[in-house]
Amino acid sequence: MPHRARPARRRTAAATAALVAAAALVIGASPGPAGAADVPAPTQRVEYFPGPTAEPRQVTVPADTPARTDRQAPIPRGATSTVRALQRTGPVAGRLDLVVMGDGYTTDEQGEFADDAEEKLDEIFDVEPYRSYRGLFNVWLVNTASHESGVSGDPTADVVKDTALGAHFFCDDLERLLCVDTDKVAHYAASAPDADIVFVIANSTKYGGAGYSAVDLPPGTPFHGVATMSSDNDSSYLIGAHELGHSIGHLADEYQYAGYGAYPNADEPAEANLTLRRDPAGTKWYRWLGSPDPTGSVVGTYEGGGYYETGVYRPTETSIMRALTSTEFNVVGREAMIAGFYADADALTSSVPTSRPVGQGRRITVRLARLTGLADLDLTWYVDGREVSSATGALSVTPRKLGVHGRGHEITATVTDRTTAVRDPAIRAQTSDSLTWTVR
Numbered sequence: 286m287p288h289r290a291r292p293a294r295r296r297t298a299a300a301t302a303a304l305v306a307a308a309a310l311v312i313g314a315s316p317g318p319a320g321a322a323d324v325p326a327p328t329q330r331v332e333y334f335p336g337p338t339a340e341p342r343q344v345t346v347p348a349d350t351p352a353r354t355d356r357q358a359p360i361p362r363g364a365t366s367t368v369r370a371l372q373r374t375g376p377v378a379g380r381l382d383l384v385v386m387g388d389g390y391t392t393d394e395q396g397e398f399a400d401d402a403e404e405k406l407d408e409i410f411d412v413e414p415y416r417s418y419r420g421l422f423n424v425w426l427v428n429t430a431s432h433e434s435g436v437s438g439d440p441t442a443d444v445v446k447d448t449a450l451g452a453h454f455f456c457d458d459l460e461r462l463l464c465v466d467t468d469k470v471a472h473y474a475a476s477a478p479d480a481d482i483v484f485v486i487a488n489s490t491k492y493g494g495a496g497y498s499a500v501d502l503p504p505g506t507p508f509h510g511v512a513t514m515s516s517d518n519d520s521s522y523l524i525g526a527h528e529l530g531h532s533i534g535h536l537a538d539e540y541q542y543a544g545y546g547a548y549p550n551a552d553e554p555a556e557a558n559l560t561l562r563r564d565p566a567g568t569k570w571y572r573w574l575g576s577p578d579p580t581g582s583v584v585g586t587y588e589g590g591g592y593y594e595t596g597v598y599r600p601t602e603t604s605i606m607r608a609l610t611s612t613e614f615n616v617v618g619r620e621a622m623i624a625g626f627y628a629d630a631d632a633l634t635s636s637v638p639t640s641r642p643v644g645q646g647r648r649i650t651v652r653l654a655r656l657t658g659l660a661d662l663d664l665t666w667y668v669d670g671r672e673v674s675s676a677t678g679a680l681s682v683t684p685r686k687l688g689v690h691g692r693g694h695e696i697t698a699t700v701t702d703r704t705t706a707v708r709d710p711a712i713r714a715q716t717s718d719s720l721t722w723t724v725r
């Protein structure tokens with residue numbers, strides 16, 4: 286099933302090199318003359334969004350699509366890209382790093398790409414919980430210049446464009462399926478300081494996009510997924526918002542296919558938003574039962590989801606994980622997304638290193654991520670594990686002011702997100718982050 290694998294989160298330089306090599310090896314490999322009869326052509330599974338009101342579905346496409354083999358040259362030797370931060374909120378080690386690339390923008394159109402990227406991101410970050418937690422994201426724009434403006438398959442299948450990332454509609458003859466050359470995407474993404482998620486914005490007014498989950502990307506790919514979307518279509522941002530639900534929240538698709546029948550597995554699904562338990566009190570989202578929901582329904586057990594019609598249940602009638610006619614995650618999805626944010630990002634940082642002891646008069650300043658809306662950060666100070674309530678919320682302290690006189694004591698700053706969008710104590714614990722200094 287798609288979206289089940291949880292890839293390694295952090296990239297190293299070596300992993301990046303391995304990624305690029307693996308991408309070239311696996312996705313770029315075409316069967317040689319000797320093995321042509323035996324070796325199946327490489328394929329990739331992608332999520333397809335037939336239209337703004339049509340339900341998405343999973344499709345398998347050849348990794349060597351015609352646009353790639355016939356129209357696209359390999360990455361030119363010495364091809365370069367430039368990177369700049371569209372939004373930098375903190376160190377890459379403590380942030381979710383989103384890489385945005387454009388395709389079908391010429392050298393002269395890079396300003397237009399930046400405008401399109403900004404507009405698309407503003408739309409995505411208007412959806413909760415992205416809106417409240419935008420301060421945990423860095424966003425990197427990677428500029429790749431295409432030889433021609435626009436992308437293949439726009440407006441019709443016979444249109445062919447020479448572009449940096451090989452984006453093309455009519456992928457595997459599906460008009461709205463916007464595929465890309467994933468080894469080129471991986472190559473250019475490696476120029477960003479870090480990449481947890483990659484968006485490709487194709488210069489087009491046509492509705493379309495695709496979602497590649499990590500399991501269907503080249504082995505060793507360090508990021509959780511790639512989402513493609515068209516630049517000037519008002520609805521295509523929802524494709525990005527949905528795909529981040531998989532890659533950050535590890536959420537299942539809540540849609541089903543006619544004719545798929547009963548859920549085939551006996552094991553409870555790993556994802557937060559699907560269950561096999563018909564009894565509402567036994568669901569993993571029992572803490573939310575009966576709650577009104579941003580999607581407009583009441584949290585309960587609604588049959589169908591994870592592509593199957595019966596024997597499996599989802600939390601709400603609809604949501605952004607079921608159909609893009611909904612622009613909201615349900616509360617179960619929001620909670621899982623927030624867990625995902627904190628799995629990769631920290632709300633607490635300090636320029637005072639914790640690796641060296643601090644003097645009793647040393648000023649210790651901490652920074653909290655700038656979060657809004659749903660988020661509710663709570664900063665507490667401890668000396669040797671005992672809370673110093675008079676210092677609650679202080680962004681700057683000294684050991685002496687916390688009452689420390691003498692050596693060897695430990696000062697700890699702890700941030701916890703008290704958001705009401707989290708009810709599971711285990712997820713609440715994940716929102717907590719601490720820094721500890723020893724006093725000399």
Ligand SMILES: [Zn+2]
Pocket residue numbers: 332341496527528531537538
């Ligand atoms: Zn999906």
